[in-house]
Amino acid sequence: MSQQLHFLLIDDDRKQATHTEKLLKTVGNSLQLEWVADLDRGLERVEKGDLDGILLRISDNVPRAAIAQLRGANRTIPIVVSVTQNQMEAAAESLRQGAQEFIIEEFLTAERLLEAAKYAVDVMKNRVALEAANEQFRESDLRMRAVLNASLDCIITLDTKGHILEFNPAAENTFGYTSDELVGRKATQLFDSSRKKTFPIDALQQYQQYGENPEIGRRIEIKALRKDRTDFPAELAVHPVPLEGEPMFTIFLRDITARRNAEEGQKQYAAELERSNRDLEQYVSIVSHDLTTPLRAITGFCQLLQIDHHTHFDKKAQECLTFIVEGARRMRALIDDLRTYSKVTTKQKPIECVACQEILKDSMNNLELEILEVQPEIITDNLPEIMADKTQMVQLFQNLIGNAIKYRSERDLQIHVLAERVNCEWVFTIRDNGIGFNPEETDKIFEIFQRLHVDEDQYSGTGIGLAICKRIVERHQGRIWAQSVPREGSSFIFTLPVVPEERVTER
Ligand code: ADP
Numbered sequence: 001m002s003q004q005l006h007f008l009l010i011d012d013d014r015k016q017a018t019h020t021e022k023l024l025k026t027v028g029n030s031l032q033l034e035w036v037a038d039l040d041r042g043l044e045r046v047e048k049g050d051l052d053g054i055l056l057r058i059s060d061n062v063p064r065a066a067i068a069q070l071r072g073a074n075r076t077i078p079i080v081v082s083v084t085q086n087q088m089e090a091a092a093e094s095l096r097q098g099a100q101e102f103i104i105e106e107f108l109t110a111e112r113l114l115e116a117a118k119y120a121v122d123v124m125k126n127r128v129a130l131e132a133a134n135e136q137f138r139e140s141d142l143r144m145r146a147v148l149n150a151s152l153d154c155i156i157t158l159d160t161k162g163h164i165l166e167f168n169p170a171a172e173n174t175f176g177y178t179s180d181e182l183v184g185r186k187a188t189q190l191f192d193s194s195r196k197k198t199f200p201i202d203a204l205q206q207y208q209q210y211g212e213n214p215e216i217g218r219r220i221e222i223k224a225l226r227k228d229r230t231d232f233p234a235e236l237a238v239h240p241v242p243l244e245g246e247p248m249f250t251i252f253l254r255d256i257t258a259r260r261n262a263e264e265g266q267k268q269y270a271a272e273l274e275r276s277n278r279d280l281e282q283y284v285s286i287v288s289h290d291l292t293t294p295l296r297a298i299t300g301f302c303q304l305l306q307i308d309h310h311t312h313f314d315k316k317a318q319e320c321l322t323f324i325v326e327g328a329r330r331m332r333a334l335i336d337d338l339r340t341y342s343k344v345t346t347k348q349k350p351i352e353c354v355a356c357q358e359i360l361k362d363s364m365n366n367l368e369l370e371i372l373e374v375q376p377e378i379i380t381d382n383l384p385e386i387m388a389d390k391t392q393m394v395q396l397f398q399n400l401i402g403n404a405i406k407y408r409s410e411r412d413l414q415i416h417v418l419a420e421r422v423n424c425e426w427v428f429t430i431r432d433n434g435i436g437f438n439p440e441e442t443d444k445i446f447e448i449f450q451r452l453h454v455d456e457d458q459y460s461g462t463g464i465g466l467a468i469c470k471r472i473v474e475r476h477q478g479r480i481w482a483q484s485v486p487r488e489g490s491s492f493i494f495t496l497p498v499v500p501e502e503r504v505t506e507r
Pocket of ligand 1: 399490
């Protein structure tokens with residue numbers, strides 16, 4: 001050992017102490033001694049610290065409890081006792097009380113003393129390390145136990161044969177067993193073995209044999225059995241616990257009754273919603289058909305009167321006929337818009353990849369007359385390809401651009417159609433420099449039949465267009481809103497996910 005050791009020598013015989021010191025000098029200075037004559041002074045010195053060990057010479061003056069007292073002063077200081085051949089009893093007693101080594105005075109050599117000192121230091125070092133490791137283990141065991149106890153999930157530990165080793169409080173609550181009732185029993189009794197899908201007990205041994213098994217670590221849904229033999233749906237995963245020797249397994253299990261009920265409720269709700277949407281569409285379709293036929297007759301006969309029999313009518317009567325035709329036209333528009341609105345969720349086409357430029361082109365074709373008349377400047381920027389129902393997207397762009405044209409101001413009309421990618425979404429903006437609207441009414445305009453500009457002569461409409469837009473955007477998992485400054489213009493903004501979720505949500 002290259003390290004120099006500094007021991008305290010407690011010896012009430014001055015001559016003997018000097019002898020020991022001299023003896024040591026013959027083997028260099030690997031062990032240095034600092035002498036005190038009695039235990040009291042020895043204790044004082046030990047408390048000051050900075051010592052590697054103690055060499056205590058047992059004599060009649062040394063009290064029996066000396067080792068215990070020295071241990072009290074320093075729990076981890078190595079102690080070597082020096083005894084005579086006749087004091088072997090005292091040597092054994094010292095070891096019992098906490099000394100690490102003893103030497104026999106009659107056979108004392110410098111080498112033996114050095115060896116005893118080193119040995120005592122090593123033993124104590126190992127003991128301290130062991131105690132620290134034990135303490136660490138105790139702490140991590142306590143932490144693990146706290147996690148086990150606080151966990152809301154059932155945590156069940158098993159051996160490779162599937163015997164339960166541990167059953168945490170959440171498992172006790174869920175299954176109705178106490179831990180004592182189950183420890184040592186097979187885990188299979190917690191599951192309904194009559195079902196095709198039951199607890200994969202064989203997987204544990206196979207895992208032990210081959211080091212892998214597809215069932216280990218996989219999430220499975222299974223029927224679990226309570227103590228009263230009622231069953232409940234559970235989700236579990238079995239994980240190996242990496243230990244030396246035979247592995248253990250931990251089951252993490254959760255009662256998913258509430259989730260299942262919620263899913264069931266959601267399914268029922270979705271089915272009901274779909275049925276009611278279908279009923280609505282059917283209803284709208286029948287009503288609109290029933291209404292359209294007499295409406296067509298009214299318009300046709302009125303036009304006949306206007307053209308073929310106009311000589312029979314005075315100016316006032318002619319004006320009335322014009323009102324009737326105009327009213328019928330508005331009613332027709334209302335019926336058509338309602339039909340479109342009801343079809344958004346029922347007449348869906350599959351989601352496909354489609355270029356926005358194409359969507360824009362189609363919607364502008366549908367607005368051909370208005371565009372020819374108003375000649376707006378349409379500026380597009382960065383229009384991407386999107387995943388969407390093309391027909392509905394054409395309807396969306398057409399409604400928004402149609403409104404921009406309809407609610408234009410005296411200025412030359414400019415319409416910007418822009419898209420920007422923000423994280424996982426495309427954000428589209430359709431901006432005009434038209435008459436704008438009161439921004440406090442923003443939410444209202446997306447509701448069905450809500451119109452802010454009600455002068456029919458100037459701005460004809462049904463109040464359904466933006467409600468249709470909202471339905472289409474939401475059906476595509478997006479959001480729509482508007483901003484406006486009166487007399488300066490409006491922006492209609494909507495988002496679409498870059499990659500839509502597989503199932504298009506019903507609204
Ligand atoms: P409609 O145009 O048939 O009245 P919409 O649902 O399309 O119905 O629009 C609702 C209301 O929102 C309109 O009546 C109008 O007051 C307002 N609005 C829609 N688009 C614009 C726009 N681009 N500029 C100003 N106001 C608009």
